[in-house]
Every structure is written in C-alpha cells, then in structure tokens.
Amino acid sequence: MSDPVLETRGLSKRFGALEASKSVSLTLCPGEIHALIGPNGAGKSTLIAQIAGALKPDNGSVHLCGEDITHLSTPARARAGLARTFQVSQLAMQDTVLQNALLGATATNGRPFRLWGRPVDTLRQRAQAALTRVGLAGQAATPVSALSHGQRRLLELAIALTLEPKAFLLDEPMAGLGSEGSQNMTDFLATLRTQAPILLVEHDMDAVFALADRISVLVYGEVIATGTTDEIRANPVVREAYLGQDA
Numbered sequence: 485m486s487d488p489v490l491e492t493r494g495l496s497k498r499f500g501a502l503e504a505s506k507s508v509s510l511t512l513c514p515g516e517i518h519a520l521i522g523p524n525g526a527g528k529s530t531l532i533a534q535i536a537g538a539l540k541p542d543n544g545s546v547h548l549c550g551e552d553i554t555h556l557s558t559p560a561r562a563r564a565g566l567a568r569t570f571q572v573s574q575l576a577m578q579d580t581v582l583q584n585a586l587l588g589a590t591a592t593n594g595r596p597f598r599l600w601g602r603p604v605d606t607l608r609q610r611a612q613a614a615l616t617r618v619g620l621a622g623q624a625a626t627p628v629s630a631l632s633h634g635q636r637r638l639l640e641l642a643i644a645l646t647l648e649p650k651a652f653l654l655d656e657p658m659a660g661l662g663s664e665g666s667q668n669m670t671d672f673l674a675t676l677r678t679q680a681p682i683l684l685v686e687h688d689m690d691a692v693f694a695l696a697d698r699i700s701v702l703v704y705g706e707v708i709a710t711g712t713t714d715e716i717r718a719n720p721v722v723r724e725a726y727l728g729q730d731a
C-alpha cells in the first residue's frame with residue numbers, strides 16, 4: 485500500500501478518569517474513504533478534534549504526508565492541507581454563499597481579510613470553482629440563512645474545498661439530511677475522494693457501507709477492528725459491540 489496521507493500514531497486522551505482515546509493508530513491512504521464508526525460516546529469527535537488540532541493529545545502524534553503536525557495549530561493544519569467540516573454548522577448566516585466560500589479561500593493565506601500576497605481575483609476564482617463543484621454556483625449571492633440544511637452542508641464542503649486539501653476530515657456530513665439529501669451527499673462524497681482521501685465519521689450506516697474502502701470501529705476510545713466493509717460486517721466482535729446481528 486502507498487504511504488499514508490494522514491496518520492495517527494498512538495493518540496491518547498483522558499478526561500479525568502475517562503480514557504476517551506486509547507492509543508489510536510489509524511492511516512488514511514491516497515484515494516480512499518476510511519470511515520470511523522462507533523456508538524455514541526465512543527470517542528469519534530474527540531479523535532477528530534485531536535487530528536484537526538482543536539484538542540491536544542496526552543500522547544501520540546499526527547502526521548500529514550509524512551510530516552509531524554502535532555505541534556501545529558488548527559489554522560496551520562488547515563493551511564498544511566487538512567480540511568475539516570463540523571458536526572455543528574459554523575457558517576456566517578447573514579453573509580452570502582460566496583462571502584462564506586471566500587473566507588475559506590482567504591484562510592489559506594494565513595491572514596484572513598488581508599489579501600496581500602495573493603490576488604483577490606485568484607481567491608475569488610477558487611471560491612467560485614468550489615461552489616461550482618458542490619452545485620451552489622447559482623446561489624453565490626444568496627444569504628446562507630436562505631439555504632436549505634442540505635445546501636448548507638454542501639457549502640461547508642465548498643469551504644473545505646477552497647483549502648485545496650490533501651485530506652478531508654468529515655464529521656457526520658449526513659447529519660440532519662433526509663433520505664434524499666443523504667443520497668445526494670453520498671453521491672457527492674464518492675466523487676470527492678478523487679480530489680483527496682476522506683476520513684469520515686458517520687452514523688448513517690447505509691452511507692458508510694456504500695462509500696467506505698475501509699472502516700475502523702471505535703468502542704470506548706479504542707479501535708477494536710479495521711477492515712474492508714465485508715470484513716467489518718462479518719466481524720463477530722463488531723457485530724456484538726456495535727452493528728448488531730442484522731448488519
């Protein structure tokens with residue numbers, strides 16, 4: 485297998501007596517979608533926060549394209565090519581779709597709102613290209629508050645795209661979407677992997693099993709299994725701990 489784009493080595497995090505991450509080692513390889521699943525409270529968001537730089541691990545390290553990025557801040561990791569979308573929407577509701585996308589593009593400058601060093605037109609083109617990619621080019625002048633929930637999720641992905649990422653961290657992109665919205669998002673993510681590999685945290689098992697090349701199962705902060713969709717479906721420990729007998 486080729487070298488991983490993103491790798492965690494022995495990430496550990498405690499909240500008091502609770503071990504929310506127990507020496508988690510994962511890889512994300514070029515072109516793949518690696519899904520991270522597990523019951524509520526298993527530690528998925530805690531792990532994503534450590535990878536994105538929002539939470540400092542007690543032990544372990546995070547590597548992007550072979551570089552140790554554990555010491556970098558969240559914005560520095562984003563500039564290095566780690567694009568994260570959030571479980572809870574963080575869009576600027578009163579601003580337009582294009583303004584929100586531009587914010588993502590300017591963030592790669594390291595100097596939000598100060599566009600020295602990079603022509604504004606280039607940033608605008610990059611933002612517009614990302615909106616076209618997610619199908620929101622026609623809504624560029626629309627305030628975010630007027631978008632549907634599904635469109636807002638797509639805008640979050642457009643902002644991630646403006647970072648020209650090396651890897652995507654997607655935390656529950658299907659959350660709050662109806663079945664049609666989930667299907668649209670599933671179709672979109674299937675195309676997105678050609679741009680950069682995706683570490684996908686998701687509760688929607690239909691989407692996970694449709695999209696993932698590999699799945700890791702987290703239970704009580706520990707990866708209890710990693711494998712292909714067929715291997716995970718057939719794993720008796722996973723069925724017992726999470727998927728149930730019907731999977």
Ligand SMILES: Nc1ncnc2c1ncn2[C@@H]1O[C@H](COP(=O)(O)OP(=O)(O)OP(=O)(O)O)[C@@H](O)[C@H]1O
Nearest residue numbers: 499500502504522523524525526527528529530531
């Ligand atoms: N800042 C914190 N302080 C104390 N405990 C925390 C903190 N953040 C998370 N936890 C605890 O760590 C455990 C893992 O939480 P986490 O949110 O990472 O799980 P999760 O798998 O993402 O859950 P969900 O699927 O419900 O989003 C939980 O028991 C949670 O209560």
